[in-house]
Amino acid sequence: xxxxxxxxxxxxxxxxxxxxxDEVINQYGIPTQSCVLTHVTNQIQVxxxxxxxxxxxxxxxxxxxxxxxxxxxxxxxxxxxxxxxALKRGTVGNNVMYFETGxxxxxxxxxxxxxxxxxVEARAYAVARRFSPLLSNTVVGFIGPEYLYDGxxxxxxxxEDHFCGKLLGLPLGCDVCYTNHxxxxxxxxxxxxxxxxxxGITFIMGIxxxxxxxxxxxxxxxxxxxxxxxxxxxxxxxxxEQWLKKMNIMDEQGLVQPVRTGHHMLxxxxxxxxxxx
Amino acid sequence: xxxxxxSLKPEALADDPWQQLKGFxxxxxxxxRVGSSLPxxxxxxxxxxxxxxxxxxxxxxxxxxxxxxxxxxxxxxxxVSSSAPDRATYLLRPDLGRRLSEADSExxxxxxxxxxxxxxFVVGDGLSSLAVERHVAALLAEIRAxxxxxxxxxxxxxxxxxxxxxxxxxxxxxxxxMVAMLIGERxxxxxxxxxxxxxxxxxxxxxxxxxxxxxxxxxxEGLMYAAAARKLLWLARESMRLKxxxxxxxxxxxxVEIEVQAVPRLPGESA
Numbered sequence: 099x100x101x102x103x104x105x106x107x108x109x110x111x112x113x114x115x116x117x118x119x120d121e122v123i124n125q126y127g128i129p130t131q132s133c134v135l136t137h138v139t140n141q142i143q144v145x146x147x148x149x150x151x152x153x154x155x156x157x158x159x160x161x162x163x164x165x166x167x168x169x170x171x172x173x174x175x176x177x178x179x180x181x182x183x184a185l186k187r188g189t190v191g192n193n194v195m196y197f198e199t200g201x202x203x204x205x206x207x208x209x210x211x212x213x214x215x216x217x218v219e220a221r222a223y224a225v226a227r228r229f230s231p232l233l234s235n236t237v238v239g240f241i242g243p244e245y246l247y248d249g250x251x252x253x254x255x256x257x258e259d260h261f262c263g264k265l266l267g268l269p270l271g272c273d274v275c276y277t278n279h280x281x282x283x284x285x286x287x288x289x290x291x292x293x294x295x296x297x298g299i300t301f302i303m304g305i306x307x308x309x310x311x312x313x314x315x316x317x318x319x320x321x322x323x324x325x326x327x328x329x330x331x332x333x334x335x336x337x338x339e340q341w342l343k344k345m346n347i348m349d350e351q352g353l354v355q356p357v358r359t360g361h362h363m364l365x366x367x368x369x370x371x372x373x374x375x
Numbered sequence: 376x377x378x379x380x381x382s383l384k385p386e387a388l389a390d391d392p393w394q395q396l397k398g399f400x401x402x403x404x405x406x407x408r409v410g411s412s413l414p415x416x417x418x419x420x421x422x423x424x425x426x427x428x429x430x431x432x433x434x435x436x437x438x439x440x441x442x443x444x445x446x447x448x449x450x451x452x453x454x455v456s457s458s459a460p461d462r463a464t465y466l467l468r469p470d471l472g473r474r475l476s477e478a479d480s481e482x483x484x485x486x487x488x489x490x491x492x493x494x495x496f497v498v499g500d501g502l503s504s505l506a507v508e509r510h511v512a513a514l515l516a517e518i519r520a521x522x523x524x525x526x527x528x529x530x531x532x533x534x535x536x537x538x539x540x541x542x543x544x545x546x547x548x549x550x551x552x553m554v555a556m557l558i559g560e561r562x563x564x565x566x567x568x569x570x571x572x573x574x575x576x577x578x579x580x581x582x583x584x585x586x587x588x589x590x591x592x593x594x595x596e597g598l599m600y601a602a603a604a605r606k607l608l609w610l611a612r613e614s615m616r617l618k619x620x621x622x623x624x625x626x627x628x629x630x631v632e633i634e635v636q637a638v639p640r641l642p643g644e645s646a
Contacts, residue, residue, distance in 0.1 A: 105591060105592060105597075105598070106624045107625075107626050108627060108628055109625060109626070111629070128473070137555075137622055139568070139622055139625075142626070161537065165600065166583070167583040167584060167585055168584070168585060169583075169585030169622035170443065171620065193604050206469065207583065207584075210436075219565075234418075242466075242469075242561075243466055243467065244466065244467050244468065244469050247467075261426070277561055278428040278429055278432055278561060278562050278563070278564070279432045279502055279561060279562075280640065283425060284421065284425070306402045306403045306404045306406075307403020307404070307406055307413075307417065307423070309403045309421070309424075309563070309564040309565055310410070311400070311402050311563055311564075311565050311566060312568060312592070313563075314560060314561050314562060314564075314566060315561070316425075316564055317584030319403075321406075321408065321411065321412055321413050324411035324412075325411060325412060328411055333640050339551075342589055353411075354408070354411055356389050357391065357392060358392065359392040361392070364392065364393060
């Protein structure tokens, strides 16, 4: 999946992003889905205007009150889910939702009713499961030190979330991450990523250089994904592996190929991408 | 890469042939690789940036200097504090950062104006004092230049150890129709000085995030001051007209203008 965190929620700007990423996917024939991470009500609006929406994003939490603080309820999620399915863009499935969660979100909205962070987080997975998401993502260290104080607590929470995701049968991945006001650093992320890889995590994030310059936190990089595959003997999803080989990005042994200046992906850039720049 | 660097370049280091794309973004792209991993120079650069971002969180804001800069624009200012006594407590107890100190609550209650203030400005240090120090006065100057003269604004309230929601309490106490909170965002690795602006209609203690509109990443390398001021004006006008803010108020102002100083050409793009 290719996700964009937009710097603005303006509807015309969002529309441009949907068309842009759709053209990139089609031009290169990438076996993937696009998602623009704006509020679900904005996504309902852009779908009404005909935007090519593959996956609907929303942050969700484990209590009705916390979800209300996100400006959502189950009815709105259902409406968005139905609108996305009506677009009939799926080729091998009809899973049209992408959710994000994270321990502490209910507590920070004063909506946890005295329940501990981990239990409320597991309840959020039950909300996710109701809408058969393609992917769900625990953004584990994004919340900050008041909820997960240091690298050790972030690592523990990441493993707890992974365990609960498996128990509930949710395709749960992890945004292995931390903020600059937490007592953590990139070494902690290397540790958590490796632990989760060994534990069979569904997916991790790829952000250039692990630095999210829009949301101002650090996560895992494309380099990290390659490290994890190598050290644990893991492979990309089969259709994606096939595509990587076809595009001369990966060789038959699964190693990354050096990209030469004349690489065809660099020669034929999508038109919308050029005009956006 | 100069000749000396070239001669020192280890054989295993592979650069990416899309270096020119770096001109479009501050994202860490085209870092190159050694095997499948990062080159050492990038690992070291990342560590240095992290150390600088950590410093931005802990640097205290010079309130008097800020107040002087804002006063020069013709605004009255007022300094208050949240209930968080110091930075360490502030980081661990966001609830205290959202709550005005007892003494200042009393002070503001006594100042409440009989006729409502149209748009109250609150400035909070938040998680980056650097952002506030560098951008608040410049943004307020742009705002002052284009906002309707008939809108009353009251004093600009400066808050120590502040979280976003404290602005709603201040707006409620001072009888404001709308409040705009200018606050330092959590520093990023490549952006220790991002300023955020949050607009609330009918501010009340206990309002949720979903009740506010946000303009993010205000700084010369992100959203320019004038563009941010125009966006805020659009939101404030719509908010006043519809008597609402937050998710019910959709931002349909023009697409964000991102000012790029030098625009390099993309490969494959015709001249």
